[in-house]
Amino acid sequence: MADKSSDRSAPTMADVAKAAGVSKSTVSRAFTQPNMLGVDTVERILEIANRVGYVPNHTARALSTGRHGNVALVVPDVANPFFPPLIRAAQMEADRSDFCVFLGNSDENWRQEDKLVDRFVSQVEGLALAASRLSEERIRHHALKRPLVLINRDIRGIPRVLIDSSTGVIDAIAHLAALGHKSLVYVSGPASSWANQQRRAAVRAGAKTHHMDVTIVAAKVPSYESGRAVVPDILASKATAVLAFDDLTAQGIMTGMADRGVAVPEQISIVGCDDVLGAATYPSLTTVSNRSDEAGRAGMSLLLDMLNSRAVGDARLVLGTHLVVRNTTAPPPRKSISS
Amino acid sequence: MADKSSDRSAPTMADVAKAAGVSKSTVSRAFTQPNMLGVDTVERILEIANRVGYVPNHTARALSTGRHGNVALVVPDVANPFFPPLIRAAQMEADRSDFCVFLGNSDENWRQEDKLVDRFVSQVEGLALAASRLSEERIRHHALKRPLVLINRDIRGIPRVLIDSSTGVIDAIAHLAALGHKSLVYVSGPASSWANQQRRAAVRAGAKTHHMDVTIVAAKVPSYESGRAVVPDILASKATAVLAFDDLTAQGIMTGMADRGVAVPEQISIVGCDDVLGAATYPSLTTVSNRSDEAGRAGMSLLLDMLNSRAVGDARLVLGTHLVVRNTTAPPPRKSISS
DNA sequence: CTATGTTATGCAACCGGTTGCACGTCAAGA
């Protein structure tokens, strides 16, 4: 009668109950409401459970309680360096509360995102969407079925945490103006990106303040390749400074400039956004810093608060940013560059 | 009698059954085994289900079938650029088969990894562990309860996909030897990392072939900071070339060298591993390329095969690597450097 | 010594599906 428990399948509550000579209910309570039982009983059950290697079945519990202890996190592109720190922080925050997180990669595609959310929704308690590409209508639709928080997307009535690039971008414009620049181009990101809209607006505002000309050049997808691709457009504008939607784009632009023999920062100044590359570029990139990890942590924390029905309401948490001056900005050349 | 279905909760199979005047079983089969039913019946049920907005409950289904359509992926550090492409590819592969993936971040810590796996195990059909820091014993233990595949970890009897750096590393050594280097240091990674063990062995082997001296310098964690930290040790070795465990470490080393005024590659050559930075460093880094995305895809694919009980057995898939020569390698200086 | 409360535990229904088996019907073969 040593070990009869060598089934392939894991021991269940019934097994533990039998071994302990009590009912299933008692075992259940030993785990969920121990103070409802005699201390010795609880101790004995836990001991036995541990001995036979019993682990409560998440799925079964979820079925009867409706709480699965899972949340979902959806991002546009795991491989975009903006997101890993965010994902990491969110995941660790969830972990602290014993939540498991589903990760979804929408591939910068709203259809894919919608599909993912639909698949997740029946098995999570709540969702966090980072830089969602979904329409406001779809987001509201999903928010109706499950607690939902947004990261870097601003929709009234839906709890959200935003990284406010405005301050940092305005600092950047001031910095460029102080160096003597009179014109700049903003290389934009995805149209549906809240961050992009906000940065573009901040660029316009800052440029106005400092009486600078601004040209918008569109790079649909934020990536190294996109950056390289828009270099001709940038040069055509005759501007002496560039502010890119993100560091990846900025990095691509730097490479593109180098390919054409345009010196950075001597002939043209470049500023990135997000500070995801650290000082890894050469010259090291002047950029607008943010703490995407903090956004991830805060977003998840907010979501967990909602799940514990701690009042959240129309939360709108804004995280500040600031300019990090490195070596890609300098005074403009005497005369505008000619390729 | 218009809509009585406005409960807060979603309609269940019983609701649909009642509305259709059939039994639960029939509704169930209409979704899972339609060809077992009359075509008209199926059609009617589907129509009604659709009308009342019925969606099968994932959790309940999982409870009775044991199939939740979920898999778990655990990595040591989401923010390490080696992993995002891997994660992304794995997630998309799972997605193609309508699987949802739990993501775990072990934080380079085996206890954390063990805890995560335990939490996942009751709600996934299978697990993929990338660069697992667990002991072989723990891995075998978990593999007993669920189909499990390893990525970059080589344990007999457990399906695994490995990125074989040996070929690339040996190429790198040959490249350095051809340039005239006589000595190099290998900056190692985590001791429990299979990749590290393999790279170290390849370095030794390659060095022996080319009659080079090799010194091992330890960097416990693969990171930019670690790289900077080991620079004094490297210089102390008087070696003229460095091969680092990964690109991040190599990048840190480059910065550290620059800080000390040691020119790369004129005074010392540096080779990285993984090629996660592209040509983003300056000088652009010579490195051993791999396709971590392919490893992620293949690993997940293998896991899904196991779940469909397609024979897998003791699979051991090895992906090759090759050297990418960029600009951090050059002939050694005439005389060894002095800091 | 009986009435009343507490406390620890068991019973059984329930969460929302799945599935083996039984049953009834209808058509083809004997």
Next chain:
DNA sequence: TCTTGACGTGCAACCGGTTGCATAACATAG
């Protein structure tokens, strides 16, 4: 006409927990 098999469907048990209510034991109050 009776048998037999295929087909379509329902019954009820089951997956592994949770939980409202009942009950038994024991303590306290009247």
